[in-house]
Amino acid sequence: MIDDATRALLAGLGGVDAAPGSLAGVVVVDVTRVVAGPYCSMILADLGATVIKVENPGDPDYTRTFPPMLPREDAEPLSGFFAQYNRNKLGVTLNLKSPGAAEVLDRLVEHADVLVENFRPGTMDRLGHGYERLRRVNPKLVYAALSGYGQSGPYRLRPAYDNSAQATGGLWSMNGEAGGPPTRVGTIIGDLAASLYGVIGVLAALRHAEQTGEGQLVDISQQDSVLTLTENAVVSYTVDGVVPKPLGNQHPFVRPYELFPCADGFVFFGGYTDKFWRISCETFGSPADWDDNPDLHGMATRFDAEVYQERVKPMVVRWFADRTKAELEALAGDLVPLSAVKDIGEVVEDPQIAARGMIVDNDYPGHGSLRTFGSPVKLDRTPAQTAGLAPDMGEHTDRVLGEFLGYSADEVAALRTGGTI
Missing domain, CATH: 3.30.1540.10 (formyl-coa transferase, domain 3)
Structure with a gap:
């Protein structure tokens, strides 16, 4: 946990003037991309954690190019998709493949409580930044690894997307019209579920670390996460031998429903x-x-x-x-x-959604207003903060390295010249 002075510095870097949340003082290093990972760290950021999003300067999070795009005449357009999952974060560039990356990442980890990554298992080890090495840098580190199939098992090295999890977790086989072919759930439920379980795992591991000084690996699989969303399918099979099939809009046994x-x-x-x-x-x-x-x-x-x-x-x-x-x-x-x-238009304008603050309107200078979903976590003492913006790529690199990690201006310039940041 960081001290009050450092917390104030990082809050200032993020440009958010808000009451501290329940996770104020928790520092998260986020080396994820797309959704399974960014959404996890965004929830932690909404709840008050300081999240430092790390992107490769030559290969940034490619959701920065995902539609819809908010145009700007004098700058790159802003992806609403990217902004929705990366609000309240500080943006830092770091090429994890660079020879100089280990020193910079180690300094970040020394100051951090949590690291979240969503590479295929073994990737961080090959880059020299795996859990076993980083836990020696910071024994209290909570290292959350989100992947398609988890860190163990025969499928662990398989590439995976959300659809992979829907397919192998059983959900796809159950969804669709009765008598018809299976139909994927109409959202990236595997990515989202893994992110939510990632948050739960991180919070549990943080509690343990605070009590014992001991960090741990939080291993989250998209396939595992989807399996737990199949309601009574597992027990229907293990008890009665019934394999659930698509039922359209009907419930397996509750009627009318x-x-x-x-x-x-x-x-x-x-x-x-x-x-x-x-x-x-x-x-x-x-x-x-x-x-x-x-x-x-x-x-x-x-x-x-x-x-x-x-x-x-x-x-x-x-x-x-x-x-x-x-x-x-x-x-x-x-x-x-x-x-x-x-439909989603009716939902965005729904009075219940409005009463719950579930659509937030953030102004991105030069781009205009962006309306995204808010936080469903309602805390009456330390409410989630959703007013923060998503960072431009590397927006806070110089200040985080200089003011937070103690690099001199010349050292930062050298890292940039060498392609590390």
């Missing part, structure tokens, strides 16, 4: 409990829907696939067919679980 059409789109309706089913009959249909179907009062009967398809589902379809999403949400209110299926 799926997508239904309405006058102007679709809604999710989950009124499957006995209480919710009774209220739904009276709210969307009529008391007769409840009174005239006493055999449907029990949840087990409604769960029966044949009964559901022949009697329950047609009733729900009738309720919703001539009503709009807004009308149905108004009727449901706080009574039963019904939600309009909203």
Whole structure:
């Protein structure tokens, strides 16, 4: 943990004037790129950690070129994709392949609590910056390694993307229309899940390091992470031998609990409990829907696939067919679980999202305003800070090396001339 003077210096470098978060004083060296890794360190930064993003000056994080782009007449355009996952970070350039990189990285690690990397296993070792060497530089270092298949096992050296994790973690095989081919989940769920588990692992390891002075390796696999998102699939197979297949918008056994059409789109309706089913009959249909179907009062009967398809589902379809999403949400209110299926434009303008501060508007000088998602972690004493900007490449290199690591101006210039930074 750094002292107050150094913390103030680093906060000033980041240009963020905000109340310290729960992780204030924690320094994170971030040598990741794309999403699985940058998102992990961004969450730590939102929670108050000082995150130093390290990029190769000749091969920076290539999401800097990912759309959408905010143009600027006198400078390179800004990637909204990159900015969304790299806010609140300091930008430093360092070529980890350079002979002089070890000394610079070692100084960073000496001052750091956490290092996050997302290279294929063995890459950091080949570069001379692996965990076993860096733990000797700083025994308290929490070294988080996020990869496709983890640091052990027969697949450990395989290249991987998010789709690799969806494919090998079981999720892809379960998703899609019933009777049709598997369909990938429509977002990079493997990258995102690995980042979230990375945060959990880092926080647990930091707690241990604070108590014992001992750092450790946090080994996160995208495949592992996706597997834990498959709900009841594992126990369905290990207990009953059932291999889940795509079911479209239906749940494996809970009914009604799926997508239904309405006058102007679709809604999710989950009124499957006995209480919710009774209220739904009276709210969307009529008391007769409840009174005239006493055999449907029990949840087990409604769960029966044949009964559901022949009697329950047609009733729900009738309720919703001539009503709009807004009308149905108004009727449901706080009574039963019904939600309009909203596109991202509707979500960004949603009053609940606004009330929760989940869309943040940051001004990038010369580029204009960029609206991104906020933080879902709500802490009433040390709230997450989302006002920080993503750094230009190497924006803070001179000051971090000079004021934080103690390099002289001549030494910094020599490192730059030699291609190290």
